[in-house]
Amino acid sequence: MTEPIISFKNVSKTYILYKNDQARFKALFFKPKNPKTNKALNNVSLEIGRGESVGIVGDNGAGKSTLLKMITGVAFPDTGEIQVNGQVAALLELTAGFSTEMTGRENIYLKGYILGLQASYIKTIEEKIIEFAELGDYIDQPVRTYSSGMKLRLGFAINVNIEPDILVVDEALAVGDAAFKKKCTNKIKDIIASGVTVLYVSHNAKSVQEMCSRAIYLKKGTVVFDGTTEETLKVYEETKAAEKAKKKK
Amino acid sequence: MFSIFKEHKGFGKQIFLLAKDELIKTYKGAVIGPLWAFVKPAFTIFVYWFAFSVGIKALRAINVDLGGTEPASFDFFTFMFVGIIPWFFIQDSIIQGARALRNNRQFITKVKFPVSTILTYTALSRLFVHLLLIVAMYVYVVLKVGVSWYNLQFFLYCPLMFIFFVALSWSTSPMSAFSKDFENLIVSVMSGIFWLSGIMYDSYGFDEPLRTVMMVNPINFFVNGYRNCFLYNRPFYANKTELAIFIVEFVVIFVLGIINYNRLRKKLPDVL
Numbered sequence: 001m002t003e004p005i006i007s008f009k010n011v012s013k014t015y016i017l018y019k020n021d022q023a024r025f026k027a028l029f030f031k032p033k034n035p036k037t038n039k040a041l042n043n044v045s046l047e048i049g050r051g052e053s054v055g056i057v058g059d060n061g062a063g064k065s066t067l068l069k070m071i072t073g074v075a076f077p078d079t080g081e082i083q084v085n086g087q088v089a090a091l092l093e094l095t096a097g098f099s100t101e102m103t104g105r106e107n108i109y110l111k112g113y114i115l116g117l118q119a120s121y122i123k124t125i126e127e128k129i130i131e132f133a134e135l136g137d138y139i140d141q142p143v144r145t146y147s148s149g150m151k152l153r154l155g156f157a158i159n160v161n162i163e164p165d166i167l168v169v170d171e172a173l174a175v176g177d178a179a180f181k182k183k184c185t186n187k188i189k190d191i192i193a194s195g196v197t198v199l200y201v202s203h204n205a206k207s208v209q210e211m212c213s214r215a216i217y218l219k220k221g222t223v224v225f226d227g228t229t230e231e232t233l234k235v236y237e238e239t240k241a242a243e244k245a246k247k248k249k
Numbered sequence: 250m251f252s253i254f255k256e257h258k259g260f261g262k263q264i265f266l267l268a269k270d271e272l273i274k275t276y277k278g279a280v281i282g283p284l285w286a287f288v289k290p291a292f293t294i295f296v297y298w299f300a301f302s303v304g305i306k307a308l309r310a311i312n313v314d315l316g317g318t319e320p321a322s323f324d325f326f327t328f329m330f331v332g333i334i335p336w337f338f339i340q341d342s343i344i345q346g347a348r349a350l351r352n353n354r355q356f357i358t359k360v361k362f363p364v365s366t367i368l369t370y371t372a373l374s375r376l377f378v379h380l381l382l383i384v385a386m387y388v389y390v391v392l393k394v395g396v397s398w399y400n401l402q403f404f405l406y407c408p409l410m411f412i413f414f415v416a417l418s419w420s421t422s423p424m425s426a427f428s429k430d431f432e433n434l435i436v437s438v439m440s441g442i443f444w445l446s447g448i449m450y451d452s453y454g455f456d457e458p459l460r461t462v463m464m465v466n467p468i469n470f471f472v473n474g475y476r477n478c479f480l481y482n483r484p485f486y487a488n489k490t491e492l493a494i495f496i497v498e499f500v501v502i503f504v505l506g507i508i509n510y511n512r513l514r515k516k517l518p519d520v521l
Contacts, residue, residue: 015519024520025428069518073361076515088361096359099266101273106266113263114362 004047004083005166005197006071011080013041013066013221040066041077042221050165053198055208055229057236058218064201067218068092068168071199086165086197087115091188094155100144104135104154107143111158125161132187133157134180153180160187166197205233253419253510256363264366268373275374286378287385290337297333297449298326313451315481323480327393331480332448332472334386335410338379339468340439342372346418347435350426354521357426364517365510368418376411383407390479399482406474406485413467413499419506423513427520448472453488461490467502470495 017036018024026032041063048054058064069075070082072090097114098107108129112122130139133153135146143151160167169188192198192211202208208215208229215232217225217239225235257264276282301308302325311328312320349371356362383403390400425432446452446468453460453473463469470491477483486492 021428021430025430028424028427028431074358075518090360093359096355097362099270101270101277102266110263110266113260114360116259119262 003050003085005050005085006046006048006199007081007083008044008046008070009081009083011041011044011070011077011082012039013063013070013075013077014039039221041070044080044221044223046216046223046226048197048199050197051195052214053192053200053212055200055202055212055215055232056218057202057205057208057215057232059203059240061220062218063221064218066221068170068199068201071166072168084166087162088166088168089115089159089162089164090168091156091159092168092170094159095148095151096155098143098151098155101142103142104133104139104146105130107154108158112162115162117162125163129154129157129161132161132183149177149180156184160184160191164196166199167191168199168201170201205237209233251507252514253365253507256365257369260363260366264370264373267366267370268377271371271374272377286381290334290382293337294330294333297329301325301329301449311451312454313481314453315483316487321481324393327389327480328451328476329449330386330389331476334379334382335406335471335475336443336446336448336468337382338375338410339414339471340443341375341378342414343417343421343442344436344439345371345375346414347421347425347432349418350422350517351432351521354426358518358521364514365419368415368422372411372415372418376407379407387479394480397479397482399484400478402474402478402485406471406478409499410471410474413471413502416499416503416506420502420509423510423517426517427513442468446472464488464491464494465498467495467498 015038016027016032017038018027018032019036023032023035027035044063044067056064056067066075068090070077071084072088072092073084097111099110102110105126108126109119109122112119133139133150133156135150135154138146138150143154146154167188188198188211198211200208200211212229214227215229216223217232217236219239224239225232276285281288308325310322311325312322313328314320346368349368350357350364353367353371356367357364387400421431421435425435446466447463448468452463452466452469455463473488473491474485477485477487481487
């Protein structure tokens with residue numbers, strides 16, 4: 001493996017479940033004693049190399065979102081170390097982070113600045129983004145006037161056109177009409193082909209197989225299996241079948 | 250340690266844009282739009298003037314001991330007007346400042362964002378409104394009191410007030426995001442704070458030790474400061490005790506702000 005672009009070293013994350021609002025208020029000043037907790041990630045270590053496309057599979061609550069949030073820099077671990085060496089673009093919450101009174105064009109800059117890009121660089125990709133989003137004259141209207149499809153398109157266009165080193169994709173990505181969806185899938189495939197590291201989260205085995213060569217199976221916050229997509233999906237399916245059988249009993 | 254400053258680096262232009270955005274959000278959809286920024290304070294001022302000068306006939310003039318042989322006498326309306334303008338900013342800064350992170354949670358839970366700049370741009374949008382009110386007040390001051398070199402001290406007090414209350418929100422806003430009770434606590438004490446501060450009366454006008462106790466309230470420092478600029482025509486160091494107490498408080502609030510922000514920053518996405 002070449003030098004890792006993302007590395008997790010013994011990363012754990014526990015959410016504290018406060019009993020009530022009083023407990024929360026108290027926690028502002030004192031460390032809570034034996035609080036109820038939910039371990040979202042438990043001692044996760046993994047390395048992802050430059051240019052790999054990795055699928056992440058697992059049931060709801062397995063810690064997939066927490067893992068992705070940490071890679072994008074939204075959430076932080078309690079213990080352990082995370083290293084991300086590159087620009088991350090996330091196709092997770094496409095419409096989040098827009099400022100509704102700003103125009104689409106201003107939002108391109110806002111997003112760019114948040115990602116740490118220079119104004120001169122954003123200028124060079126501005127037209128590409130507008131063209132990809134297919135917004136036409138709407139680009140100079142405030143984002144609050146956009147339909148939800150338009151917002152999604154703009155969000156998608158910004159994220160894929162900033163030339164990230166790492167692209168984080170959630171499968172639950174329904175962008176606009178069928179034609180645009182196709183365009184998006186193709187664009188993601190292009191990006192994978194261009195050598196960008198891609199993390200792909202999904203429940204759908206087929207799409208993971210289509211997109212990724214390697215897959216990681218998360219269960220209750222721990223890495224159960226990490227290998228080629230085929231192997232991982234096999235383990236995933238078997239575990240699920242076994243669980244189902246157990247339940248039936 | 251200095252994550253707040255790091256987060257602001259290179260983000261200046263966006264802070265201005267977001268502040269403008271915040272203003273538009275506040276006033277859009279109203280028929281008279283931005284005029285509301287004047288109507289609400291104007292009505293509040295009218296109500297207080299009516300209650301105290303017309304209703305309770307006692308308050309027509311206010312005497313302030315400025316160190317001369319005779320106490321200086323000021324018309325109550327002018328005295329209150331100059332003091333209440335900074336109060337409007339202070340009140341909004343404390344209440345809205347505490348709510349800012351909760352109200353802008355999309356920037357915390359959904360995307361990677363320099364979180365402390367939220368507190369800066371929301372404060373900046375309030376500063377714009379404050380400056381509008383200052384222009385209106387200054388027109389009145391020029392006509393009623395006259396122009397003075399001391400007016401220029403505004404450019405000391407105003408930025409200082411801005412920084413002080415932004416630094417306060419570094420503590421209050423993450424704590425309010427954590428616990429709604431903390432936010433409610435702040436909102437509930439605010440109307441009381443108004444009457445405990447020397448806006449409707451002269452905070453110097455007490456016998457010791459109460460006179461010095463009143464100086465502990467930083468709101469008095471700013472309210473009296475604006476009066477130093479526009480009404481009393483005296484320098485900001487005229488009352489050395491008040492200045493010294495304020496400097497200590499400023500440092501404490503600033504350091505506490507940095508500590509609280511750094512302590513709670515990483516937990517914010519989990520609780521919002």
